[in-house]
Amino acid sequence: MKPDQAEQNLRVIRTLMERSTLYRRALGPMMIWAGLVALVAAVVGWHWHVPGARGFISFWAVTCGVVVGGALWLARRQAVRDKEPFWSPATRRVTQAFLPAFVAAAIPTLLAWWWRLDITEDLVAYWAMLYGCALHAAGMFSPRALRRAGWLFIICGAIHMAYNNLSPHIAMGVIFGGLHIGGGVYLLATDKRSNAA
Amino acid sequence: MNPTPFQKLDRVIHETGRMAIMSLLAANAELSFTEIRNTLNMTDGNLAMHVRTLQQAGYVGVTKSFQDRRPRTTCALTAAGRTAFEKYIETLAEIVRQSQG
Numbered sequence: 001m002k003p004d005q006a007e008q009n010l011r012v013i014r015t016l017m018e019r020s021t022l023y024r025r026a027l028g029p030m031m032i033w034a035g036l037v038a039l040v041a042a043v044v045g046w047h048w049h050v051p052g053a054r055g056f057i058s059f060w061a062v063t064c065g066v067v068v069g070g071a072l073w074l075a076r077r078q079a080v081r082d083k084e085p086f087w088s089p090a091t092r093r094v095t096q097a098f099l100p101a102f103v104a105a106a107i108p109t110l111l112a113w114w115w116r117l118d119i120t121e122d123l124v125a126y127w128a129m130l131y132g133c134a135l136h137a138a139g140m141f142s143p144r145a146l147r148r149a150g151w152l153f154i155i156c157g158a159i160h161m162a163y164n165n166l167s168p169h170i171a172m173g174v175i176f177g178g179l180h181i182g183g184g185v186y187l188l189a190t191d192k193r194s195n196a197a
Numbered sequence: 198m199n200p201t202p203f204q205k206l207d208r209v210i211h212e213t214g215r216m217a218i219m220s221l222l223a224a225n226a227e228l229s230f231t232e233i234r235n236t237l238n239m240t241d242g243n244l245a246m247h248v249r250t251l252q253q254a255g256y257v258g259v260t261k262s263f264q265d266r267r268p269r270t271t272c273a274l275t276a277a278g279r280t281a282f283e284k285y286i287e288t289l290a291e292i293v294r295q296s297q298g
Contacts (some may be wrong), residue, residue, distance in 0.1 A: 003296030009216065013286065015238045016217055017224035020236055 023090040023142040025075040028188035031149075033074060035180030042173020056120045056168060057113045061125075088182045093141045101134035120168040121160070128157030128175045145190070149183040202291045204210045210285045214247045215238065219274070224258065227273040248272060256281055263265045 042062040043048075050059045079086040105127055112119050132153030139147030156175045160166070168173065210219055217237050221228055228236075234244050253256040256278030260271045274282065 003292055006292040006296075010286065010293065012291050013216065013220045013289075016236075018221035020221045021224045021227075 003050070011137055013091045018089045021088075021090045023094045025091070026071075026078045027142065027146070028184045029074050030071040030186030031187060032129035033070050033182045033184075035177045035182075035184060036095050037063060037070065039173050039177035042169045043178055045169035045172070046167055050169070053116050053118050053120055057109055057123070061109075061170065067164035077165060077182060090141060094138045097141060098134045101137065104133075105130040121164050121171070123176070124171045125157045125164075125174075128160065129154050131176075139185050143187065145183065145187055147177060152179055153181075201297050202288050205284075205288045207281055207285045207288075209250060209256065210245075210282060215251055216285075217249065218244075219256065219278065219285075220273075222272060223279065224273045227260075227271045230270040230272065233272065251278070254281075256276075264292065267288055290295065 014079075041060070045059055050056055075091070076086050079088075092118070108119075108126060109123060112123060128191030132150040132155075134150070135153060136147050139150055147183070153175065157180065160171050160175065210216055214237070217234060221233055221236060222246075230244065230248075233248075234241065237244070240273070246258065248257060252259055255275060258275050260273070262269050262271070266269050
C-alpha cells in the first residue's frame with residue numbers, strides 16, 4: 001500500500017463517519033420544550049388579546065427567541081455532558097438544512113410587520129408549512145421521525161389555510177404546541193440509541 | 198521505508214466495502230441493513246457478504262427484530278470491532294507519518 005492510498009483511506013473514513021452521523025442531540029427534550037412554550041404563549045396571547053399584526057408578530061417572534069434560546073441551551077448541556085463539541089458537523093448540517101425555510105418564513109413576516117398587514121391567519125399557515133419544510137430538510141440528517149413531523153406541520157398548515165376558523169394564537173398553540181409535544185414524546189419513547197450529534 | 202505498518206494492516210477491514218461499513222458503524226451506535234445499503238449504494242448481496250465476513254471476524258454484531266410488524270436487521274460494532282478499527286486507523290496514520298518523514 002502506498003502512503004497516498006493510506007491518506008486517501010483516512011479521508012474516506014473521516015468523510016463517511018461525518019456524513020453518517022445523525023443529529024440526535026436532545027431532540028426529544030427540545031421538541032417538548034418548544035411545544036410547552038408554544039402552548040403557554042398561545043394561552044397568554046389568546047387570553048390577553050395581543051392586538052394587531054405587529055403585536056401578533058412581535059409576540060410570536062419573542063416566543064420563537066425563547067424556544068431557540070432554550071433549545072440551544074439543551075443542546076449545549078448535552079454536548080458538555082457527553083464531552084462532544086457543540087458545533088459538530090451534524091449540528092452544522094442540521095442548521096444549514098433549517099436555514100432556507102427560516103429565511104423564507106422571515107421575509108413575509110418582516111414585510112407584514114413593516115407594513116402592518118393584517119395577514120396573521122395566513123402567517124400561521126405559512127409558518128407551519130415552512131417550518132414543516134425545515135424539519136423535513138433537517139430530517140435528512142436526523143431520525144426519520146423528524147421528516148414525518150415535517151409533513152404533519154405542512155398538512156396542518158394547509159388545513160389552517162383552507163379553513164381558517166381558529167384564533168391565530170390558538171392555531172399556533174394547537175399546531176406548534178401540540179405537534180412538538182407529540183413529536184417529542186414519540187422521540188423520547190422510541191429513540192433508545194445514543195444521542196451523539 | 199519500514200514495512201512493518203503495512204504488515205499490521207487488518208486484512209478483514211482493509212477492503213473498500215468493509216472499511217466503509219466499519220466507518221459507518223463506528224460513527225453510529227447501530228444502523229439498519231437498509232440504512233447501510235442506501236448510504237453506501239451497495240447491493241443486498243454485496244452488503245450481506247461483507248457483513249457476514251465482519252461478523253465471522255467478530256467485528257460486527259447483527260440483530261434481527263421487528264419494527265412496526267416488519268423485520269428489521271441492525272448491525273453494530275462489537276468491542277473487538279471497535280478496537281480493531283481504531284488500530285486500523287492508527288496503522289494508516291502511521292504509514293502517512295512515515296511517508297512524511
